[in-house]
Amino acid sequence: MSQQPALEVRDLHTHFFLRRGVVKAVDGVSFTLEQGEVLGIVGESGCGKSLTALSILRLIPEASARTVKGEILLNGEDLLQKDPAAMREVRGRQVAMILQDPQTSLNPVFTIGNQLHEAIARQGESSAKTVKERAIEVLRRVKLAAPEERTIQYPHQLSGGMKQRVVGAISISCAPDVLIADEPTTALDVTIQLQYLKLLKELQESSGMAMLFITHDFGVVAKICDRVAVMYAGRIVEMGPVREIFDNPAHPYTQALIGSVPKMVSTSERLSTIEGQPPSLSDLPNGCRFAERCALADDRCRSEYPKVYDISASHTASCWKATPG
Amino acid sequence: MSTPLLEANDLTKHFTVSKGLLFSKEIGRVRAVDAVNFTLEAGQTLGLVGESGCGKTTTSRLVLGLESPTSGEVRLNGNPIHGLTGANERSYRANVQAVFQDPWASLNPRMLVKDIVAESLRVTNWGTKSEISDRVQELMLQVGLTGEQALQYPHEFSGGQRQRVALASALALQPKLIVLDEPVSALDVSIRAQMMNLLKDIQVQENVAYLLVAHDLATVRHMADWTAVMYLGQIVEYAPTVKLFENVRHPYTKALFSAVLPDHPDHQQDEIVLVGEVPSPLNPPSGCRFHTRCPFVMEQCARIEPPIRTDDAGHRVACHLEA
Numbered sequence: 223m224s225q226q227p228a229l230e231v232r233d234l235h236t237h238f239f240l241r242r243g244v245v246k247a248v249d250g251v252s253f254t255l256e257q258g259e260v261l262g263i264v265g266e267s268g269c270g271k272s273l274t275a276l277s278i279l280r281l282i283p284e285a286s287a288r289t290v291k292g293e294i295l296l297n298g299e300d301l302l303q304k305d306p307a308a309m310r311e312v313r314g315r316q317v318a319m320i321l322q323d324p325q326t327s328l329n330p331v332f333t334i335g336n337q338l339h340e341a342i343a344r345q346g347e348s349s350a351k352t353v354k355e356r357a358i359e360v361l362r363r364v365k366l367a368a369p370e371e372r373t374i375q376y377p378h379q380l381s382g383g384m385k386q387r388v389v390g391a392i393s394i395s396c397a398p399d400v401l402i403a404d405e406p407t408t409a410l411d412v413t414i415q416l417q418y419l420k421l422l423k424e425l426q427e428s429s430g431m432a433m434l435f436i437t438h439d440f441g442v443v444a445k446i447c448d449r450v451a452v453m454y455a456g457r458i459v460e461m462g463p464v465r466e467i468f469d470n471p472a473h474p475y476t477q478a479l480i481g482s483v484p485k486m487v488s489t490s491e492r493l494s495t496i497e498g499q500p501p502s503l504s505d506l507p508n509g510c511r512f513a514e515r516c517a518l519a520d521d522r523c524r525s526e527y528p529k530v531y532d533i534s535a536s537h538t539a540s541c542w543k544a545t546p547g
Numbered sequence: 548m549s550t551p552l553l554e555a556n557d558l559t560k561h562f563t564v565s566k567g568l569l570f571s572k573e574i575g576r577v578r579a580v581d582a583v584n585f586t587l588e589a590g591q592t593l594g595l596v597g598e599s600g601c602g603k604t605t606t607s608r609l610v611l612g613l614e615s616p617t618s619g620e621v622r623l624n625g626n627p628i629h630g631l632t633g634a635n636e637r638s639y640r641a642n643v644q645a646v647f648q649d650p651w652a653s654l655n656p657r658m659l660v661k662d663i664v665a666e667s668l669r670v671t672n673w674g675t676k677s678e679i680s681d682r683v684q685e686l687m688l689q690v691g692l693t694g695e696q697a698l699q700y701p702h703e704f705s706g707g708q709r710q711r712v713a714l715a716s717a718l719a720l721q722p723k724l725i726v727l728d729e730p731v732s733a734l735d736v737s738i739r740a741q742m743m744n745l746l747k748d749i750q751v752q753e754n755v756a757y758l759l760v761a762h763d764l765a766t767v768r769h770m771a772d773w774t775a776v777m778y779l780g781q782i783v784e785y786a787p788t789v790k791l792f793e794n795v796r797h798p799y800t801k802a803l804f805s806a807v808l809p810d811h812p813d814h815q816q817d818e819i820v821l822v823g824e825v826p827s828p829l830n831p832p833s834g835c836r837f838h839t840r841c842p843f844v845m846e847q848c849a850r851i852e853p854p855i856r857t858d859d860a861g862h863r864v865a866c867h868l869e870a
Contacts, residue, residue, distance in 0.1 A: 411598040441808025482740035484765040493740035
């Protein structure tokens with residue numbers, strides 16, 4: 223373990239402070255993202271996966287939410303200690319992000335070229351000619367047809383898949399060390415989704431950047447992730463290499479989540495379901511947060527938060543019932 | 548042969564695109580649905596799959612009578628549904644109900660759930676006040692909610708529960724057919740499974756037919772007896788779901804299947820990555836509409852519209868490769 227991880231998040235807590243109480247949306251999340259790997263964060267809506275990503279870039283809505291505790295180490299430096307000006311240097315250059323909806327992440331009144339030039343010029347490139355050439359070059363890297371024409375078009379003239387490629391081009395234009403992708407394919411059609419996932423994987427492999435991939439879809443995880451972290455009610459409940467999580471999920475929530483996805487080839491007529499709802503994030507139980515919906519739960523599960531068990535060298539699960547295999 | 552519950556015969560819907568306000572003239576036609584044929588038997592499910600813009604939602608709106616066709620017809624129990632008036636129209640509307648994709652948009656936020664569910668009962672003078680209220684209680688239990696929850700407002704429910712409310716109100720008049728337009732795609736994975744199981748249970752209890760509009764093949768495989776794959780307003784492949792999943796024949800369906808993400812990292816399959824995006828339905832390509840993106844394109848594909856071939860099992864494919 224000589225290599226420094228690309229990104230390390232330690233005990234991150236991001237809470238919303240509302241009049242009706244404190245909503246602990248991210249409540250003690252820790253993970254490391256190694257150089258050149260793709261780590262998936264999976265979970266259902268409201269589990270805190272997107273807020274984790276926004277906390278890393280310190281883009282959370284400050285009026286109501288704050289990161290109250292934790293460390294986010296990028297190249298050994300804690301992002302939470304940086305002032306706003308230093309943070310602006312980090313965003314885009316060291317850590318870039320692709321959001322879910324390409325419709326809202328591009329500015330409708332500027333051309334594609336304008337928006338790319340802005341990102342490239344921010345790196346200190348001053349010659350207009352080089353900026354233009356670099357813009358066309360990154361559009362070519364994301365395999366957008368006719369890049370010269372695209373630079374003078376506006377976002378509304380492109381389809382959803384093309385817009386998401388432009389967003390991808392902007393985010394890789396500064397050659398970041400870490401790319402955070404927050405459900406980048408959810409708004410795309412299935413055949414376009416496959417194209418885009420393959421493109422991201424190619425870009426990641428050719429540049430060697432590390433990628434944090436946030437999704438609710440285990441299919442996406444199976445397609446492109448090396449490791450996966452499963453989140454539930456603000457915490458990571460299980461983490462490990464993709465194959466181990468699929469073959470040998472240790473946490474009952476992971477098991478249920480994988481079991482509830484309809485399969486393309488299967489014989490069972492009924493899907494297994496998870497009854498009930500996740501707990502309210504403003505009134506969390508002391509014990510395991512999944513206990514209410516878990517068939518295996520006993521008194522200890524309900525009263526004491528489970529410790530993190532090592533299932534194997536690189537596979538951990540927070541569950542009293544998890545047995546090292 | 549007995550009459551099927553629902554038939555679409557050469558169903559076509561073109562939207563005209565016009566220019567100018569006062570002396571507007573037609574500058575083009577969006578061929579949203581073009582000569583679509585299918586049948587659906589009572590108590591069965593037909594899945595319509597395809598990507599955005601393929602016409603699946605327009606087809607479902609034609610079946611619901613929310614659009615009138617440019618040509619062709621939809622028949623319910625053998626009777627054409629467009630142009631109905633009076634009692635016939637009311638009986639049609641009672642027999643065909645819908646559940647839409649977004650449960651946040653389809654329920655009136657100012658109405659109590661009991662009033663939402665009871666609305667169709669009230670407007671059809673289904674019974675007395677107490678009969679209606681009993682029926683609402685019965686429906687709430689049937690969709691897995693409690694009777695007390697009928698006294699709440701939609702915002703007090705989660706997405707999955709709202710979709711159950713939408714289903715309860717669709718079931719109120721014991722329809723013969725429910726159009727399900729992406730009924731689970733707005734829901735979380737674990738809630739999706741609950742909803743799909745519920746829909747199947749209700750189908751068995753009520754013998755109701757579903758026209759399921761979906762983009763997710765696994766959902767269709769799980770729910771539908773028959774599947775129709777649409778591309779740019781046309782059905783390119785139509786077959787019993789089991790047959791289709793055993794033997795995919797149209798290149799577009801093959802591409803659609805290969806784009807399904809694996810359910811295990813070791814199940815990576817051969818991919819047919821399509822080039823480009825779906826062409827505009829305003830000027831659909833000549834000949835076979837898929838020829839611009841088809842990996843197996845041949846010379847005649849651009850010129851001649853492929854003939855539709857049906858085998859003994861009812862598996863229908865529109866492709867020159869089948870010749």
